[in-house]
Amino acid sequence: GQQVMQIPQYQHVQEGEDFTTYCNSSTTLSNIQWYKQRPGGHPVFLIQLVKSGEVKKQKRLTFQFGEAKKNSSLHITATQTTDVGTYFCAGRNDYKLSFGAGTTVTVRA
Amino acid sequence: GAVVSQHPSRVICKSGTSVKIECRSLDFQATTMFWYRQFPKQSLMLMATSNEGSKATYEQGVEKDKFLINHASLTLSTLTVTSAHPEDSSFYICSALSRGNNQPQHFGDGTRLSIL
Numbered sequence: 553g554q555q556v557m558q559i560p561q562y563q564h565v566q567e568g569e570d571f572t573t574y575c576n577s578s579t580t581l582s583n584i585q586w587y588k589q590r591p592g593g594h595p596v597f598l599i600q601l602v603k604s605g606e607v608k609k610q611k612r613l614t615f616q617f618g619e620a621k622k623n624s625s626l627h628i629t630a631t632q633t634t635d636v637g638t639y640f641c642a643g644r645n646d647y648k649l650s651f652g653a654g655t656t657v658t659v660r661a
Numbered sequence: 662g663a664v665v666s667q668h669p670s671r672v673i674c675k676s677g678t679s680v681k682i683e684c685r686s687l688d689f690q691a692t693t694m695f696w697y698r699q700f701p702k703q704s705l706m707l708m709a710t711s712n713e714g715s716k717a718t719y720e721q722g723v724e725k726d727k728f729l730i731n732h733a734s735l736t737l738s739t740l741t742v743t744s745a746h747p748e749d750s751s752f753y754i755c756s757a758l759s760r761g762n763n764q765p766q767h768f769g770d771g772t773r774l775s776i777l
Contacts, residue, residue, distance in 0.1 A: 573714065585765055594770050595768050597765050
């Protein structure tokens with residue numbers, strides 16, 4: 553079945569620094585979605601990428617979808633304490649979403 | 662924006678109890694709803710897909726007789742954990758998908774189930 557691999561599992565970042573989390577799918581995706589889950593909370597939809605090579609930005613967050621529609625990345629610049637949480641990618645094939653393991657981000661001031 | 666309401670948010674009950682969780686789409690019709698389970702520090706694992714008016718499709722390893730799903734209308738799906746045991750303790754999250762291509766899934770707030 554479809555598998556979505558996400559790395560790194562943990563990211564400890566100095567406030568103000570940048571970091572990137574990566575997702576790779578074993579199959580071609582129709583789209584990829586990104587979610588953020590705060591401790592104790594539920595996943596909150598951030599963005600969806602549909603087109604091959606698509607790049608979208610949300611303030612300090614940059615999302616990319618690979619040309620082959622099998623990989624994606626989330627890059628956060630100038631990390632802030634509000635960025636703490638777990639970021640999940642979720643690849644969609646047909647109607648199902650397959651979630652990556654998530655990248656849990658902690659920030660040191 | 663699209664809102665999905667999930668109730669209850671937390672349940673603590675004795676072993677052997679059956680627990681019903683509701684998932685409602687508040688401002689859109691959800692042709693498909695999904696039920697996930699998330700153990701601490703792990704990702705979301707799809708349990709089953711619920712389509713309005715038809716039987717749910719369960720993922721491999723999920724017991725359909727233990728996790729009963731009913732999707733009676735375009736705005737409501739329910740998950741009943743029957744005869745719950747401590748190993749069923751987890752965070753259960755529903756999501757809803759509206760009509761149309763490439764629509765994002767919208768998640769409920771989740772239900773934290775603790776079986777004593």
